[in-house]
Amino acid sequence: MKTRRIHRLRLLILRPLPVALLALLMLTPAPAPAHGQGDAAELERRVVRAFDEGEHREARDLLKQLIELDGASPIHRYNLACALAQLGDLEGASDRLIEAISIGFVDFHHMKRDSNLGPMRGHITYESILEGWRDLLDARMEANLESAKRVFGSGYDYEQDEDLRLLYISAFDRRLFQEARRDIEMLSEWAFANLFTGLGPDRPTDRRPDPWVSVILPTPEDFVGMVRSANVGGFYSHNQRRLISQDIGPSLRHEFLHVLHWRDMTRLDQRHPDWILEGLGCLVEDIDWGPDGELLPAPSWRTNIVKRLERAGRMLPLNELMTMPREHFVGRRPNAHYAQARAVMMFLHEEGKLSEWYRRYTAGHDEDDTGIRALESVFETSLAEVERRYRAWIRAFPEAPEEIRPGMASIGVEIGPGRGDGPEIERIPPGSDARRAGLRMRDVITAINGRSTRAMEDLVRILSEFEPGETVEISVRRGRLHHTVQVTLVPAP
Numbered sequence: 001m002k003t004r005r006i007h008r009l010r011l012l013i014l015r016p017l018p019v020a021l022l023a024l025l026m027l028t029p030a031p032a033p034a035h036g037q038g039d040a041a042e043l044e045r046r047v048v049r050a051f052d053e054g055e056h057r058e059a060r061d062l063l064k065q066l067i068e069l070d071g072a073s074p075i076h077r078y079n080l081a082c083a084l085a086q087l088g089d090l091e092g093a094s095d096r097l098i099e100a101i102s103i104g105f106v107d108f109h110h111m112k113r114d115s116n117l118g119p120m121r122g123h124i125t126y127e128s129i130l131e132g133w134r135d136l137l138d139a140r141m142e143a144n145l146e147s148a149k150r151v152f153g154s155g156y157d158y159e160q161d162e163d164l165r166l167l168y169i170s171a172f173d174r175r176l177f178q179e180a181r182r183d184i185e186m187l188s189e190w191a192f193a194n195l196f197t198g199l200g201p202d203r204p205t206d207r208r209p210d211p212w213v214s215v216i217l218p219t220p221e222d223f224v225g226m227v228r229s230a231n232v233g234g235f236y237s238h239n240q241r242r243l244i245s246q247d248i249g250p251s252l253r254h255e256f257l258h259v260l261h262w263r264d265m266t267r268l269d270q271r272h273p274d275w276i277l278e279g280l281g282c283l284v285e286d287i288d289w290g291p292d293g294e295l296l297p298a299p300s301w302r303t304n305i306v307k308r309l310e311r312a313g314r315m316l317p318l319n320e321l322m323t324m325p326r327e328h329f330v331g332r333r334p335n336a337h338y339a340q341a342r343a344v345m346m347f348l349h350e351e352g353k354l355s356e357w358y359r360r361y362t363a364g365h366d367e368d369d370t371g372i373r374a375l376e377s378v379f380e381t382s383l384a385e386v387e388r389r390y391r392a393w394i395r396a397f398p399e400a401p402e403e404i405r406p407g408m409a410s411i412g413v414e415i416g417p418g419r420g421d422g423p424e425i426e427r428i429p430p431g432s433d434a435r436r437a438g439l440r441m442r443d444v445i446t447a448i449n450g451r452s453t454r455a456m457e458d459l460v461r462i463l464s465e466f467e468p469g470e471t472v473e474i475s476v477r478r479g480r481l482h483h484t485v486q487v488t489l490v491p492a493p
Contacts, residue, residue, distance in 0.1 A: 039069060040066060040069050040070055043062050043065055043066050043069070044066065046058075046062050047059050047062045047063055047066070047079065050062060051079075051082075051083075051116070056083045056086040056087050057083075057087065059079070059083040060080065060083040060084060060087065063076055063079055063080040063083060064080065067080065072103065074099075074100040074101070074103045074104040074105035075100075075105070075239065077096045077097075077099045077100035077103070077105070078096070078097065078100040078105045078111075080096045081093045081094075081096035081097040081100060081117070081120075082114065082116035082117055083116075084096060085116060085117050085118070085119045085120050086116055086119065088119065090119060090120060090123050093117075093119075093120055094120070094123065094125035094126070097117075097120075097125065097126070097129070098125065098129075101129065101136055101140075104140065104240065104241075106136075106137060106140060106211035106212075106241060107211070107266065108133055108211075109266050109267060109269070110266070111129075112130075113269060133209070134209050137165075137209060137211050137212060138212075140211070140212065141160070141167055141212035144167060144212070144214050145158060145160075145167060148167075148169045148214070148216075152169060152171070152218075152222070155171060156169055156170060156171050157169075157170045157171075157174060157177060158170075159181075161181070164184070164185070164188055165209065165210045165211065165212045165213060166184075166212070166213055166215050166259075167212050167213070167214045167215065168181070168215045168217070169214060169215065169216045169217065169218075170215075170217040170248075171217060171218050171219045171222065172217055172248055172420065172421050173421060173477055173480065175477075175482060176248060176421045176422075176446060176477065177217070177248065179248075179452065180217075180248035180249075180252060180454075183248075183249075183252075183253070183452070184252070184253070184256055186289060186293055187253055187256060187257070187284060187295070188256075188260065189293060190293065190294075190295045191257065191260050194295075194354065194355045194358075195260075195261075195264070195280070195354075195355065195358050196260050196261070196263070196264040197359075198264060198267050198268070199260060199263055199264055199267070210263050211241050212241065213236075213241045213242065213243055213259050214241065214242045214243065215243045215245075215252075215256075216242065216243065216244045216245075217244075217245055217248060217252070217420075218244065218246075219419075220246065220419050220420065223244065223246045226244055227244065227246075233245065233246050233247065233250070233251035233254075234246055234247075234251035234252065234254065234255045235255065236255045236256075236258040236259055236262070238258075238262045243255045243256065243258075243259060245420075246420050247420035247421070247454055247455060248420060248421055248454055249420075249452065249454025249455050249458065250285035250286060250454065250455050250457070250458075251285075253284045253285060253287070254281040254282060254284060254285050255281070257280055257281045257283075257284050258277065258281050261277060261280060261281075264362075268362055268365070270362065270365045270369070271369075272365075272369070273322070273324075273326070273329075273369065273370065273371070274324075274326050274329040274330060274337075274341075275321055275322055275324065275329060275337070275340075275341040275344070275371075276341070276361075276371060278329075278337075278338050278341050278342075279338075279341030279342055279344055279345040280345055282302055282338050282339075282341060282342035282345070283297055283342055283345040283346060283349065284297070285300065285302075285342075286298045286299075286300035286302075286400075286457060286458070286461065288451065297345075297346050297349055298400070298461060299397065299398050299399065299400035299461075300342075300400050300457060300461075301400060301402050301457065302335075302338065302339040302342045302343070303339065303342065303343055303346065303397060303400060304399055304400050304402065305335060305336060305339035305340075306339050306340055306342075306343040306394055307394060307395075307397065307399065309336060309339075309340070310391060310394045310395060315340065315391070315394070316336075316337075316340055317387065318344070318372070318375070318383060318386065318387050318390065319372060319383060321337070321340055321341065321344070322370045322371050322372050322375075323370050323372075324337070343394060343397075344390070346397075347390050347393050347394075348378075350393070351379075353378045353379070356378050357371075357374050357375060357378045358374075360374040360377050360378055361374035364377075400461060401460050401461065401464040402457075402460065403460060404460055404463060404464075404492045405492065406491070406492050406493060407468075407491050407492060408463065408464060408468075408491070408492045409463050409464075409466040409467055409468045409470065409489040409490075409491070409492070410463065410468075410489060410490060410491070410492035411434055411439070411445075411463070411474065411487055411489065411490075412428075412429065412432050412433055412434045412487075412489075412490040413425050413426075413427065413428045413429070413432070413434045413439060414426045414427035414428075415445070415456070415459070417455070417456050418444055418456075419444075420454070421444055421446065421454060421477065422444040422445050422446040422453050422454055422455075422459075422477065423444070423445050423453060423455075423456050423459050424442060424443070424444050424445075425439060425440070425441055425442060425443045425444075425445070425476075426441070426442075427441070428440070428441060433487065433488050433490060434487055437485045437486060437487045437488075438483070438485040439474070439476065439485060439487070440478060442478075443476040443477070443478050444476060444477040444478075445459060445474060445475070445476055446475045446476060446477050446482075447474070447475035448462045448463065448472050448473070448474055448475075449462075449472050449473050450473070450475075463489070466489055467489070468489050468490055468491040469488065469489065470488070470489050471486055471487065471488045471489070472486075472487060472489060473485070473486055473487075474486075474487050
């Protein structure tokens with residue numbers, strides 16, 4: 001009996017999924033239900049209510065309807081397994097749990113804690129899943145890899161990072177992609193040391209491995225097809241363990257920080273408010289690295305927003321920002337809310353209190369999930385006094401240049417935003433120093449004096465530190481070739 005169950009489990013997990021379903025899972029932010037989203041949402045609310053009231057037969061019947069509406073969702077099958085377990089149908093629960101895992105359910109920590117699966121503890125299928133969890137996750141990654149190769153083809157690179165449990169799917173220049181990988185590794189080292197200490201190299205050796213996350217770095221054309229929004233630079237879906245970024249700089253760092261943050265929340269069985277999630281994600285968008293791997297957040301267009309809000313008397317009080325419901329945070333004036341969340345994290349970082357604040361916050365999460373109590377604790381004063389110091393810090397914080405203004409140091413060419421790996425030269429004036437130095441149309445500027453310029457904001461920020469007449473080394477990508485040239489900066493017209 002045990003051998004049959006284990007064999008069946010491996011067959012379901014290791015067998016490749018149908019190509020059409022895999023393409024759907026990889027290319028869309030969420031599986032599309034066969035009928036209206038409203039029908040599914042109402043059924044989900046009724047399922048939650050049925051579980052809360054102990055009406056497991058009703059939950060079972062509702063979940064069967066949900067699976068008919070949305071057959072690609074592993075969550076519905078997992079919940080059906082829970083309902084069947086509560087009804088004593090352990091064989092049916094085993095089958096549904098196997099199905100859920102076979103199409104993407106990978107939340108080991110939730111499954112281990114879920115009291116609804118209590119009747120299955122000790123069952124051969126349940127114990128086999130626990131014993132073979134790493135194999136199950138690796139098999140899911142292999143299925144996603146085969147799916148990605150079918151969907152994206154040979155024009156993409158496919159690489160795995162076993163330590164960080166990342167499956168990279170990249171359309172970017174290979175050399176720049178490797179630089180982005182090193183950037184992600186440095187960011188993870190900083191995050192493990194300063195925030196998510198339970199995820200780092202000193203974590204318990206018996207801890208179950210994290211699920212693999214697919215990191216998709218597509219062409220601009222593929223990105224538009226997947227995201228369908230001009231206002232989004234990337235996103236991370238924790239349910240689907242999928243990160244998509246249109247660039248290999250600020251957006252990738254932001255979304256990767258979400259990956260680590262969600263892993264930490266899962267480990268702690270916590271859900272942090274959006275101001276914390278997005279504040280930390282935004283914190284690592286615009287950065288430099290110190291000589292010892294120190295993360296140095298830089299002023300940015302987001303901190304400029306906060307300074308303007310403060311001058312206009314429209315900056316939110318800390319207690320309002322930190323208690324704001326999610327639908328308000330992301331729904332009304334999201335740029336202002338993201339900017340203020342980043343500013344709070346920068347304030348904590350510059351005061352040398354970010355690590356201790358996060359430690360105290362997670363330790364006291366059950367008593368206060370807003371972060372207010374941890375903020376008062378780490379500053380050893382009232383929120384009103386923290387607010388006073390924070391606003392003074394905002395007023396003194398430097399403005400970030402958002403464009404190359406007349407008279408500022410410039411390369412002497414017209415530059416566009418590029419395709420995600422750096423700004424692109426769109427025009428070079430005849431006879432200019434830039435042309436004589438060797439720059440050409442459509443060159444992608446990837447670094448200045450060795451500092452990465454993955455976005456226009458990076459380029460403007462770095463150039464603002466120089467004066468006209470100074471000479472800098474500019475790294476460019478020209479097709480598949482990489483060059484460096486020495487350019488004397490000129491005043492912007």
